[in-house]
C-alpha cells in the first residue's frame with residue numbers, strides 16, 4: 001500500500017492508501033476524490049484527469065510521454081508540473097506523493 | 107439542409123455503437139432511420155475517445171479497435187440506407203400524439219418520426235469551456251467554441267487558442283476573411299495534421315498571421331465585448347488585442363438537452379423496462395449507456411441486445427395489427443433480400 005495525498009483546489013486534502021500498480025487516476029476515482037473526471041477511463045484521450053505534481057515529486061513521477069504531452073494541449077493552465085494522472089503508475093517509490101487538483105477539469 | 111421537415115419512421119439520437127446497431131435491427135424490420143449526432147463522425151465514444159484502443163469483449167471479435175468496430179457497424183447498417191446528420195445536436199423532442207414525435211436540432215433541422223430511439227450514451231460531446239472568470243459574459247458575442255457561419259467572422263481581430271486540428275483548421279480557413287489572426291498555443295508543437303501545420307506556417311511566414319507561445323490567463327473587455335486577453339509564458343506576461351476568441355480544447359461529455367425531455371431521469375440516466383427498452387413515454391426508447399434498469403452493464407454488447415428488443419416494439423407501433431414473424435438471417439430469404447445477399 002502506498003500513501004497518496006490529493007489536494008483540491010480549495011485546499012481540502014484527501015489522503016488515501018492505494019494498491020501499487022493502479023494509476024493515480026484510478027486511485028482518485030476509486031476513493032471518490034472529487035476533481036478528477038477521467039472521461040476516457042484512462043485511455044490518455046480526454047485530459048480530464050489533469051493534476052499538478054508537487055515540485056519535490058516531479059522527478060520521481062517520471063517524464064511525460066509524447067501522447068500525454070499531446071493530450072495536455074486539451075487541459076487548461078498547463079504548468080511544468082502538470083501530468084495526466086492516468087499516466088502515472090503507483091509504486092512504493094511514490095509513497096507520500098502529493099498532487100494538487102486544478103479548479104476544474106472542464 | 108434546414109427548413110423542410112423530414113418525415114421518417116425512426117430518428118436515432120446518437121451515432122455511437124448502440125445507435126449504429128439499432129439501424130441494423132430496425133432495418134431488418136423495414137423501419138427506416140435517420141441518425142443525428144453532435145459529432146462530425148459516427149462511433150460515439152469509440153471513435154472520439156479511443157479509436158485506436160483495442161476492445162476485447164465484442165462477441166466473436168477477439169480484438170477490435172474503437173474505429174474498426176465503428177467502421178464495421180457502419181458497413182453492417184449500410185444495406186438499409188440510413189441517413190446520417192452530423193454536427194447537429196437534437197435540442198427538442200416533442201410528442202404530438204401517439205407515434206408522432208417532432209425533433210429539432212440546433213442546426214435548424216426538423217424531423218417528424220413515428221418512434222424515437224435515444225442512444226445518447228454519456229451525453230452530448232460538447233466543447234470544453236476554459237474555466238476563466240467572466241467567460242460566460244462573452245460567450246456568443248465575442249467567445250465562440252465552434253464556427254457555424256464563417257461570415258460572422260469577417261473583418262474580425264481573431265484569436266484562436268489551442269494546438270489541435272480544430273484550432274489549425276480554423277486559423278487557416280478564417281485567416282483570409284479576418285482583419286487579423288493570432289494563434290495562441292502553449293508549445294511550439296501541434297497535435298494536428300502535418301498538412302494544416304505547414305499551411306499555417308506558410309501563412310505565418312507571409313506575415314498574415316501571428317503565432318504566440320503561451321496560455322491565456324484573463325479576458326479583457328466588458329458588456330460582452332472582448333478587447334483583448336492577458337496571457338503568460340516562460341518569459342512572462344503579455345497582452346494581445348482581439349475582438350473575437352475561439353478556444354479549442356477538445357470535447358467533453360455533458361448530458362445536454364436529454365435532461366429536458368420529461369423522461370423521469372434518475373441520476374442522469376433514463377429508466378427503461380427490460381422487455382422493450384422503452385422510456386416512460388411510449389414510442390420513445392432508450393438504449394446503450396444512457397439507459398438504466400436493474401442489472402444494467404454499460405457495455406457495448408448490452409446495447410446491442412437492447413437494440414434488438416427495442417426494434418420489436420418499434421415494429422408494433424409502426425405496423426399496428428401486423429404479425430411480427432421471428433426469422434433468422436441465415437435462413438430467411440426475405441431478410442437476406444433486405445441485406446442485399448446474392
Ligand SMILES: Cc1cc2nc3c(=O)[nH]c(=O)nc-3n(C[C@H](O)[C@H](O)[C@H](O)COP(=O)(O)OP(=O)(O)OC[C@H]3O[C@@H](n4cnc5c(N)ncnc54)[C@H](O)[C@@H]3O)c2cc1C
Nearest residue numbers: 120122123124144150151196226227228229231394395406
Ligand atoms: C476508454 C474507454 C474504453 C472502453 N472500453 C470498452 C470495452 O472494452 N468494452 C465495452 O463494451 N465498452 C467499453 N467502453 C464503453 C463503451 O464505449 C460504451 O458503452 C459505448 O460507447 C456506449 O455506446 P452508446 O452508443 O450508448 O453511446 P456513445 O458511444 O456515448 O455515443 C452517444 C452519442 O450520442 C451523441 N449525442 C448525445 N446526445 C445527443 C443529442 N442531444 N443530439 C445529438 N447527438 C447526441 C453523442 O455525441 C455521442 O456521439 C469503453 C469506454 C471508454 C471511454
Ligand code: FES
Nearest residue numbers: 042044046047086
Ligand atoms: S483519464 Fe482521460 S486522459 Fe487520463
